[in-house]
Amino acid sequence: MKCxxxxxxxxxxxxxxxxxxxxxxxxxxxxGQGLFEGMKAYRKEDGKNILLFRPEENAIRxxxxxxxxxxxxxxxxxxxxxxxxxxxxxKRWIPPAGKGSLYIRPLLMGTGAILGLAPAPxxxxxxxxxxxxxxxKEGVAINLIVESEFHRATPGGTGxxxxxxxxxxxxxxxxxxxAKGYSDVLYLDCVYKRYLEEVSSCxxxxxxxxxxxxxxxxxxxxxxxxRKSIMDVAISQGLQVExxxxxxxxxxxxxxxxxxxxxxxxxxVGSITxxxxxxxxxxxxxxxxxxxxxxxxxxxxxGLSEDKMKWTVNLS
Ligand code: PMP
Numbered sequence: 001m002k003c004x005x006x007x008x009x010x011x012x013x014x015x016x017x018x019x020x021x022x023x024x025x026x027x028x029x030x031x032g033q034g035l036f037e038g039m040k041a042y043r044k045e046d047g048k049n050i051l052l053f054r055p056e057e058n059a060i061r062x063x064x065x066x067x068x069x070x071x072x073x074x075x076x077x078x079x080x081x082x083x084x085x086x087x088x089x090x091k092r093w094i095p096p097a098g099k100g101s102l103y104i105r106p107l108l109m110g111t112g113a114i115l116g117l118a119p120a121p122x123x124x125x126x127x128x129x130x131x132x133x134x135x136x137k138e139g140v141a142i143n144l145i146v147e148s149e150f151h152r153a154t155p156g157g158t159g160x161x162x163x164x165x166x167x168x169x170x171x172x173x174x175x176x177x178x179a180k181g182y183s184d185v186l187y188l189d190c191v192y193k194r195y196l197e198e199v200s201s202c203x204x205x206x207x208x209x210x211x212x213x214x215x216x217x218x219x220x221x222x223x224x225x226x227r228k229s230i231m232d233v234a235i236s237q238g239l240q241v242e243x244x245x246x247x248x249x250x251x252x253x254x255x256x257x258x259x260x261x262x263x264x265x266x267x268x269v270g271s272i273t274x275x276x277x278x279x280x281x282x283x284x285x286x287x288x289x290x291x292x293x294x295x296x297x298x299x300x301x302x303g304l305s306e307d308k309m310k311w312t313v314n315l316s
Contacts (some may be wrong), residue, residue, distance in 0.1 A: 001074060001082065001125045002111075009074045009125055014089050017128055027110025027120025034164040035065040035073075038262045039104040040132075041087045041315070044303040045097040050087060052313040053262075053301050055080045057225045062108060065161035070119040073108060079125075080313075082106070086127040088315055093131045097302060103132040103263070135263040139294075141270025141284045142183035142259070144199065146248060147173050148275065151190040153197065159220040166222075170200040182273065188248060189220065196246045202261030203227040204269075206246060206254035207289045213250070216243040226260040226297075229311065233296050236309075239289065252279045256287030265301075266294035 001009035027033040037058040042051045059079035066073035074082065083104055087094075094102040106127045110120025150173040152166060153159020159166060170185065177185045186204060189195040196204055196215050203224040205214045212234050217223045231241045251257065257269035268290050271280045281287065286294060299305040303312065 001078065002122065009072075009078055009123075012126075014085060020124075020126075022111045022124075023113035025113040025115050027112060027114050028164070030114070031110070031117060031120075032163065032165040032168075033069055033071060033110035033120055035062055035069060035071065035108045035162055036164065037062055037104075037106040037162060039083065039106070040101040040262055040301070041094055041104060041129075042101050042302045043094045043097050047096065048316055049303065050091065050094060050102075050315040051301065051303050052083065052087065052315065054225055054229065054311050055083050055313055057228075058083075058106065061162060061223065061225070062106065065163060066108060068158060068161045069163055071108060071110060072123055074125050079106065082125070082127050084313075084315055086129055090129050093129065095131050095133075100131060100133045102129050104129050132263075134265075135261075135267075139268065139285050139291075141268040141282065141286075143181070143271045143273070144184055144186045144269055145177045145180070145182045146251075146272060146274040147177075147185045147187050148193065149173070150185075150187075152187045152200070153220040154190050155218075155220060157220070159197075160217065160222065162222060167200075174200050186251075186272070194247050194249075196248060196251055197221050198224075199259050199261075202259040202264045202267070204246075204251075205230070205258050205260065205290075206251055207256035207258075207287065208250065208254050210289070211240045211242060212289065213242045213244060213246050215246050224261055226262055226265065229309075230260050230266065230293050230297060232309065233293055233300075234289075237292065237296065248274055252277065254281065256289055257281055258287070258290035258293075265298060266290055 059076040063073045108125045111124040112120035112122030187197040198221045268286045
């Protein structure tokens with residue numbers, strides 16, 4: 001779909017995956033005017049029906065991001081229709097139930113040519129998909145390092161929206177961490193350097209004395225759809241959930257730590273390294289609370305339990 005700065009998106013229809021042509025002076029290439037989303041489609045056990053998870057939430061998040069990035073965005077209906085059409089056209093690539101999912105990547109970018117710093121004059125919205133397995137091995141605890149030197153977001157910056165530049169900011173810290181054998185990086189706030197923010201591509205939760213806590217949304221972390229869903233699932237299970245500032249000291253004292261995101265679903269954290277200290281949690285897999293939340297959420301996403309929340313969209 002294409003449009004100009006205040007225009008309507010026109011439907012470009014389905015096209016075979018391949019390279020796209022953009023001007024060397026496209027806004028996205030020069031000034032980072034790009035936003036994306038990450039979603040998953042699961043095949044149900046009957047082999048026929050396919051489930052999307054809360055696609056309107058991704059559409060709304062992209063629209064919020066577009067406002068911050070001075071871009072027009074497709075309507076919620078246009079976004080969801082484009083996702084559904086792309087998934088249905090690629091049905092044969094969706095793995096069987098229990099064997100993975102179809103990862104969906106909606107992308108909005110300034111494709112119009114612009115030399116001086118300003119919003120691009122033209123925009124493209126597209127959706128592409130790829131079958132995927134688990135991002136981290138299912139249920140196997142990940143090892144995070146708390147980053148003290150690099151930050152992914154600053155107050156007043158773009159950390160709260162899913163813009164491409166946020167991911168450029170984490171590449172170096174993530175590469176260093178992976179070379180040292182860590183699964184990923186946990187970022188701290190850049191003012192006090194003591195409050196938890198998030199991991200490169202997922203949100204963080206701690207559990208202490210059966211109370212679940214996660215950093216509040218203040219513009220520097222992504223409002224994860226899995227984060228929000230897990231909080232609702234936890235409340236529906238009678239668990240206590242707090243959104244607040246969580247310090248790195250609390251993290252090190254926690255009973256359980258886990259991450260949430262579309263790609264990682266719910267991933268237990270097995271160890272945290274902070275400065276010279278390494279703290280381990282559990283036995284290398286889920287703790288009792290993350291296991292419970294993982295089971296409820298994935299059963300719902302895969303259509304194995306009744307969707308009382310009305311979060312899934314069925315395609316067949
Ligand atoms: N934080 C960041 C930086 C992310 O890239 C993601 C993945 N979209 C998340 C958190 C989790 O968001 P969601 O649950 O919507 O996938």
